[in-house]
Amino acid sequence: MGPPGAGKGTQAKFIAEHFGIPAISTGDIFRANVSQGTPLGVEAQRYMDAGEYVPDEVTNLMVRNRIDEPDAEPGFLLDGYPRTLAQVEELDGMIKFTGHALDAVVVLTVDQDEIVQRLLQRAQVEGRADDTEDVIRRRQEVYTDQTAPLIEVYRDRGLIHEVDGMGEVSEVTQRIFAALDDLPQS
Numbered sequence: 001m002g003p004p005g006a007g008k009g010t011q012a013k014f015i016a017e018h019f020g021i022p023a024i025s026t027g028d029i030f031r032a033n034v035s036q037g038t039p040l041g042v043e044a045q046r047y048m049d050a051g052e053y054v055p056d057e058v059t060n061l062m063v064r065n066r067i068d069e070p071d072a073e074p075g076f077l078l079d080g081y082p083r084t085l086a087q088v089e090e091l092d093g094m095i096k097f098t099g100h101a102l103d104a105v106v107v108l109t110v111d112q113d114e115i116v117q118r119l120l121q122r123a124q125v126e127g128r129a130d131d132t133e134d135v136i137r138r139r140q141e142v143y144t145d146q147t148a149p150l151i152e153v154y155r156d157r158g159l160i161h162e163v164d165g166m167g168e169v170s171e172v173t174q175r176i177f178a179a180l181d182d183l184p185q186s
């Protein structure tokens with residue numbers, strides 16, 4: 001977890017590799033559907049372009065289908081999901097069904113001003129439609145309103161590992177590995 005631009009996607013790939021599990025990024029799956037012009041992509045795009053969340057029913061079904069894939073059987077890392085309280089509940093139900101359990105929730109903490117700079121830079125490099133200044137601001141509001149409260153939910157369950165997300169990518173990766181040191185590795 002962490003606000004837009006905290007580096008979740010970048011770090012998710014390293015964590016997944018380290019533990020030998022797939023990184024499941026809802027943002028990436030939505031973007032792949034948008035670029036392929038699937039019905040899911042068409043539906044998701046208008047929310048993404050506005051910096052709003054795609055409706056829970058759509059997102060939940062997509063995640064449910066993805067974690068049913070054979071490669072997720074030994075475990076998986078979720079990047080960008082859950083983002084709402086309804087998604088937390090849905091995820092609880094899904095993993096109860098599949099026999100998985102949540103081992104850890106990593107929260108990347110970052111400086112708000114630096115985040116905006118990172119996102120504006122990414123807009124230039126990657127040209128993401130949701131990286132304009134207005135949309136960046138809206139995405140941060142939505143994160144604060146709908147997603148930040150999830151941290152307390154997972155803190156109550158003893159799952160939160162807060163990691164300083166500032167600095168070099170490799171430094172942040174090492175901090176995450178240190179924080180997750182007790183978890184089983186592949």
Ligand code: AMP
Nearest residue numbers: 026027047048052053054059080081083
């Ligand atoms: P991300 O790449 O994780 O920042 O996601 C990009 C966009 O995809 C978000 O701004 C949302 O519009 C949408 N999205 C990704 N994950 C979710 C989610 N769990 N729930 C709702 N919308 C999502």
